[in-house]
Amino acid sequence: SQLAEENSWALSVHEGESVTVNCSYKTSITALQWYRQKSGKGPAQLILIRSNEREKRNGRLRATLDTSSQSSSLSITATRCEDTAVYFCATDTNAYKVIFGKGTHLHVLP
């Protein structure tokens, strides 16, 4: 069973709109990471949020973490066509292993 899971398979927004991708996980964690994978490329980390943090920002990106409900969200403001990608949350299950969710396909339309 998935230890980390995004809550939507696909989302579509128009350029300039905001969007939020949600993730739930099932184990205690040290940190949760958000990755983005564009077509034909490997994933790239967007934000790492540690279990003692509630919010982290990176430019137009904002991640939240709620350890009591074991959930996280990634919000993107002022979306651009180049934000089109698959977004994954990933959690560490032990010191050296990271489990990725199934991903949310985000399509940003012109």
Added chain:
Amino acid sequence: NSKVIQTPRYLVKGQGQKAKMRCIPEKGHPVVFWYQQNKNNEFKFLINFQNQEVLQQIDMTEKRFSAECPSNSPCSLEIQSSEAGDSALYLCASSLSGGAFEQYFGPGTRLTVL
């Protein structure tokens, strides 16, 4: 931007053939991970190394999968006898440390087993 290098980018093999792919991690990163990503974008952790030592690995069915990270040479992942179900994107990532640290991914090797 990630500087992890993976070769080849594409690999086509017949069933029963060996398939070998290589990875050069980012300089100074002692931890290397291999993942298999299927057509549904699902990741399957395969193995990780710290320096040249295996840290964790899945039960590689029938021992068809093997991997190594020798010093001063690229890391490699080899499938001894490819099966159609092995067709996937194989991703290598490197990191300064364990799971709570950023992993830097290469572009992957797309394996197609005919």
